[in-house]
Amino acid sequence: MQYRLLGKSTLSVSEIGFGCMSLGHHDVDNARLIHHALDQGINFFDTADLYEHGQNETTVGKALQTKRSAVIIASKVGNQWKEDGSGWNWNPGRDYIIAAVEASLKRLQTDYIDLYQLHGGTMEDPIAETIDAFETLQQQGKIRYYGISSIRPNVIREYVNRSHMVSVMMQYSLLDRRPEETCFPLLLENNIGVLARGSLAKGLLLDKPAAPYLNYAEGDVAAAAAAIKAHSNPTRGAAQTALRFVLQQPAVSSAIVGIRTAAQLEDALRAVQAPALLPEEIAALQQVVPANTYDQHR
Numbered sequence: 001m002q003y004r005l006l007g008k009s010t011l012s013v014s015e016i017g018f019g020c021m022s023l024g025h026h027d028v029d030n031a032r033l034i035h036h037a038l039d040q041g042i043n044f045f046d047t048a049d050l051y052e053h054g055q056n057e058t059t060v061g062k063a064l065q066t067k068r069s070a071v072i073i074a075s076k077v078g079n080q081w082k083e084d085g086s087g088w089n090w091n092p093g094r095d096y097i098i099a100a101v102e103a104s105l106k107r108l109q110t111d112y113i114d115l116y117q118l119h120g121g122t123m124e125d126p127i128a129e130t131i132d133a134f135e136t137l138q139q140q141g142k143i144r145y146y147g148i149s150s151i152r153p154n155v156i157r158e159y160v161n162r163s164h165m166v167s168v169m170m171q172y173s174l175l176d177r178r179p180e181e182t183c184f185p186l187l188l189e190n191n192i193g194v195l196a197r198g199s200l201a202k203g204l205l206l207d208k209p210a211a212p213y214l215n216y217a218e219g220d221v222a223a224a225a226a227a228i229k230a231h232s233n234p235t236r237g238a239a240q241t242a243l244r245f246v247l248q249q250p251a252v253s254s255a256i257v258g259i260r261t262a263a264q265l266e267d268a269l270r271a272v273q274a275p276a277l278l279p280e281e282i283a284a285l286q287q288v289v290p291a292n293t294y295d296q297h298r
Contacts, residue, residue, distance in 0.1 A: 001041025193253035
């Protein structure tokens with residue numbers, strides 16, 4: 001396993017991060033899978049208070065309780081469940097964030113969260129208040145660092161300019177190159193790490209039947225998947241090629257892969273051992289379909 005510093009933080013994160021959202025409900029199986037990931041060098045585990053009404057944090061906390069000093073735990077905040085459980089409301093307010101972290105700490109069975117992320121964000125938010133909440137929690141030692149999870153360039157710019165965030169989680173793959181236009185250069189310049197999610201484009205870059213994705217028609221998606229396959233070989237399968245494309249982007253610190261099964265874990269781990277893409281291979285993949293750009297929240 002290779003490790004990279006997450007932006008300007010001191011967090012050395014594994015190139016492959018364990019996305020915990022897809023975990024099932026069997027504690028023993030989950031713990032076994034998480035411990036195997038840890039044994040193989042994965043040290044970054046990402047969850048959120050939104051997932052399964054907080055149950056996902058509880059699952060992660062149980063599995064990592066005896067391994068706390070060896071792992072980096074990331075969680076997210078900002079989506080407040082309605083009292084009847086029928087859905088949630090967006091709440092980036094200071095009071096809510098200050099209160100929500102206490103519940104997350106309890107579910108995670110820890111007294112600090114390594115990376116606490118705002119789970120969204122809009123230009124209409126009380127951004128100064130939100131940042132103050134994170135800064136307060138950092139001063140109190142309840143979180144080590146903070147970041148945001150966002151695909152809105154205007155929101156990302158605000159936090160770059162106004163906060164001490166160390167990371168941005170955002171979607172990035174061969175079929176979603178929107179961050180390349182302005183976000184990646186800005187984040188690189190400011191030493192803010194990217195946590196890439198959606199690197200396999202919901203499986204469309206692998207073996208799922210082609211279907212429209214973002215602004216790409218079915219034919220474009222099929223062409224991208226075919227290109228991934230064409231640049232794969234016995235030592236670097238399609239999943240590894242898709243992940244290498246993401247990991248070889250200089251702005252990316254870690255690719256967060258949703259893992260539910262041992263087979264998915266092994267597939268992700270092989271990306272670290274797989275041969276790197278040559279510059280000409282990356283260029284060829286980039287030319288298969290035109291790079292898309294954000295058309296909103298610019």
